Amino acid sequence: MSLMRRVILAGSTNVWLREHATRTTFVRKAVRRFMPGEQVEDALGAAGEMKPDGITAILTKLGENLTKREEFEQVTLHYLDVLDKIAAAGLDAHISVKPTQLGLDLDRGLCERNLDRLVERAEQRNNFVWIDMEGSPYVDPTIALFTRSRAKSTRIGIALQAYLYRTVKDVEDLIPFGSAIRIVKGAYLESPDVAYPKKSDVDENFFKLCTRLLADDARSTGCRLHIATHDIPLAERLGAYIAQHKIPAAAYEFAMLYGIQRGQQLRLAKEGRRLRVLISYGEYWFPWYMRRLAERPANVWFVVRTMFG
Numbered sequence: 001m002s003l004m005r006r007v008i009l010a011g012s013t014n015v016w017l018r019e020h021a022t023r024t025t026f027v028r029k030a031v032r033r034f035m036p037g038e039q040v041e042d043a044l045g046a047a048g049e050m051k052p053d054g055i056t057a058i059l060t061k062l063g064e065n066l067t068k069r070e071e072f073e074q075v076t077l078h079y080l081d082v083l084d085k086i087a088a089a090g091l092d093a094h095i096s097v098k099p100t101q102l103g104l105d106l107d108r109g110l111c112e113r114n115l116d117r118l119v120e121r122a123e124q125r126n127n128f129v130w131i132d133m134e135g136s137p138y139v140d141p142t143i144a145l146f147t148r149s150r151a152k153s154t155r156i157g158i159a160l161q162a163y164l165y166r167t168v169k170d171v172e173d174l175i176p177f178g179s180a181i182r183i184v185k186g187a188y189l190e191s192p193d194v195a196y197p198k199k200s201d202v203d204e205n206f207f208k209l210c211t212r213l214l215a216d217d218a219r220s221t222g223c224r225l226h227i228a229t230h231d232i233p234l235a236e237r238l239g240a241y242i243a244q245h246k247i248p249a250a251a252y253e254f255a256m257l258y259g260i261q262r263g264q265q266l267r268l269a270k271e272g273r274r275l276r277v278l279i280s281y282g283e284y285w286f287p288w289y290m291r292r293l294a295e296r297p298a299n300v301w302f303v304v305r306t307m308f309g
């Protein structure tokens, strides 16, 4: 991992920086590149604009490591309302939640009950709930949350990170559940004790995990794969694998983030690939935005240009 990436990721958890940067006009302007706005209506509007291109959506309200019971309740009520709003708007848009938004840090039972409420509403609204994966200490409780919920409903999926050594085993363990799994490279600052430091190793593991989930035995249990990356050579390599092995389209979708590789998103959709774009919104965008900056050093220059332009 480059020094710049490390510094930016370390800054993502700095309270002083968060409080000062989020008040700065040029940072707020630069954030717009990755976020259509702070309100759910902005995200719904963006999802509606992508619909004619055949691109579907995932909506996520930014926020993590919440500490107060009233905040967990607010987030849960918010997502229940979002599921209703998606149905009313006639959109194909899933939701994606972070366990620490629902109470994981304080009360696991409460977090489970809140997730149950969302999955029940997703059942009623013919929709789907994704669980984001946060930093490595959260992997075990997040998987436990997922398997508990998956035993009751098929309308739940989980993100797993290709940079973690453990993920290969986690995927094997989750295959018998017929799981919907979003494979991502991983966005947090992790130690080489738990995560591959070299990008080439992460990329290779990403390919390996995806092809494992596309194998006959995984598909026969009902597994579904989200290939969540903007790495076009890697996506092409997986596309070639899919064509060669005649994998049915229902077994996988590509997924990208709003504002990143827009041209490639349109190209994939035009080629008839199923693509979901994850649209973030909300006021608590600082750590999330710093992770986006860390993914591509050129983004930092974009912020600097915005500052002077």
Ligand SMILES: Cc1cc2nc3c(=O)[nH]c(=O)nc-3n(C[C@H](O)[C@H](O)[C@H](O)COP(=O)(O)OP(=O)(O)OC[C@H]3O[C@@H](n4cnc5c(N)ncnc54)[C@H](O)[C@@H]3O)c2cc1C
Pocket: 131, 132, 133, 134, 159, 161, 182, 184, 185, 186, 187, 188, 228, 229, 230, 231, 232, 255, 256, 257, 260, 261, 277, 278, 291, 292, 293, 295, 296, 299
């Ligand atoms: C749908 C979706 C859901 C995700 N959910 C999670 C999650 O739950 N947990 C988690 O840890 N991570 C999550 N991530 C983030 C992920 O882990 C990576 O940090 C992120 O996707 C960047 O990695 P990459 O696969 O695009 O590949 P990279 O090798 O990082 O990037 C490949 C190319 O994509 C472009 N690119 C990538 N990122 C950016 C950027 N920020 N700005 C501009 N260009 C960029 C660049 O051209 C870059 O060269 C998610 C990503 C997606 C797409």
